Each structure stands twice: as structure tokens, then as C-alpha cells.
Amino acid sequence: VQLQASGGGLVQAGASARLSCVASGRIYGNRYMGWFRQSPGKEREFVAAIWWNSLRPLYADDVNGRFIISRDNAKNTVYLQMNNLKPEDTGVYYCAAGSGSYLSRSYSQYMYWGQGTLVTVSS
Numbered sequence: 001v002q003l004q005a006s007g008g009g010l011v012q013a014g015a016s017a018r019l020s021c022v023a024s025g026r027i028y029g030n031r032y033m034g035w036f037r038q039s040p041g042k043e044r045e046f047v048a049a050i051w052w053n054s055l056r057p058l059y060a061d062d063v064n065g066r067f068i069i070s071r072d073n074a075k076n077t078v079y080l081q082m083n084n085l086k087p088e089d090t091g092v093y094y095c096a097a098g099s100g101s102y103l104s105r106s107y108s109q110y111m112y113w114g115q116g117t118l119v120t121v122s123s
Contacts, residue, residue, distance in 0.1 A: 001023060001024070001025045001026055001027055001030060001097055001111075001112040002023070002024045002025045002112075003021055003022070003023055003024075003095050003096070003097060003112055003113060003114035003115075004021065004022045004024075004114060004115070005019060005020070005021045005093065005094065005095045005114040005115060005116060005117045006019070006020050006021075006022075006117055007019040007020050007080075007117060008092075008093060008117030008118045008119045008120075009118075009119065009120070010120045010122060011085055011119070011120070011121055011122070012085075012121070012122050013085060013086055013087055013121055013122065013123050014084060014085065015085055015121075016081070016082060016083045016084070016085065017082050017085060017119060018079055018080065018081050018082065019035070019079065019080040019082070019093055019095075019117060019119070020077055020078070020079055021033065021035075021077065021078045021079075021080075021095030021114055022075070022076060022077050023076045023077070023078070023097060024076065027076060027097065030052070030097035030098060030099050030111070030112065031051060031052060031053075031098065031099050031100070032049055032050060032051045032052060032097075032098050032099075032100075032103055033049065033050055033052070033071065033078040033095060033096065033097055033098075034046065034047070034048065034049035034050075034095070034096045034097075034098060034103075034104070034110055035047040035048050035049070035069065035078075035080045035093060035094070035095055035096075036093070036094045036096060036107055036110075037089075037091040037092065037093045037094070037119075038091050038092050038094070038116075039088075039090060039091035039092075040091075042091075044094070044107050045060065046060050046105040046106070046107070047059070047060050047063055047067065047080070047093070048060065048063065048067055048069040048080060049069065049098075049103045049104065049105075050069045050070070050071055050078065050103075051103065052071065052073060053073075056103075057069045057103075058103040058105070060105070062088075063082075063089075066082065066083050066084045066085075067080060067081065067082050067083065068080075068081040068083075069081075078095060080093070080095075082119070085119075085121045086121060087121045087122070087123045088121075089119065089121050090119060090120050090121045091118075091119060092116040092117065092118050092119075093116060093117050093118075093119055094113055094114055094115075094116045095113070095114040096110035096111075096112060096113045096114070097110060097111060097112040097113075098110040098111060099111065
């Protein structure tokens with residue numbers, strides 16, 4: 001499974017941005033996709049996750065209501081729409097694929113990872 005993330009860049013606080021993650025390869029065994037982020041000096045943290053075959057997403061508390069995760073099964077693509085961005089949202093955003101029986105906030109439950117895309121939110 002290969003994951004290619006894109007869409008990062010420099011944005012101002014309060015603005016919006018959308019990340020994309022295209023999955024290719026043997027993706028049929030992966031049941032859900034997630035987004036994580038890592039800021040300098042911090043551990044990688046969960047942002048959002050979504051099943052490939054269900055609309056029920058899962059969000060971290062600090063992005064719930066601001067970020068929206070969605071997917072396009074025909075394009076094997078998962079999106080992360082980020083609204084009302086804050087400087088603390090700055091970090092490298094990674095998409096990941098998992099195959100467990102429940103949506104997980106733990107990065108250890110995701111088997112495949114994209115290369116990451118940097119989002120910088122200026123104040």
C-alpha cells in the first residue's frame with residue numbers, strides 16, 4: 001500500500017486548507033484511513049479517522065467541529081478539510097491506513113503511512 005499526501009502549505013490563522021491522500025496498491029485489506037500530525041518537539045497525535053465503507057468519522061477533541069474528514073472511494077482518496085486553522089494546528093500531517101475492527105486513535109494500529117505534508121499556520 002502506498003499513500004501520497006498533499007495539500008500542505010502556509011496559511012494564516014482563521015483560514016482553511018484541504019489535505020488529500022491517495023491510496024494505491026493492495027488497499028482492499030485496509031478498512032479505515034486516518035490523519036495524524038506531528039509538531040516539533042511533540043509526539044505524533046491523532047487528528048481524524050474514517051472507515052472506507054461507513055460515514056462514521058472519529059475526531060480528536062481539539063479539531064472536532066473545525067476539521068472534516070471525508071473520502072472518495074472511486075478515487076481511493078481521503079480528504080481532511082481544515083477550517084478556522086490555529087497556529088497550534090501547525091505540523092506535519094500524515095495519512096495512514098489501518099485494518100483493525102474499530103477506528104483507532106493510536107498510531108500503532110495503522111500499518112501504512114504516507115510521507116507527510118507540512119501545514120504551517122501563521123498568527
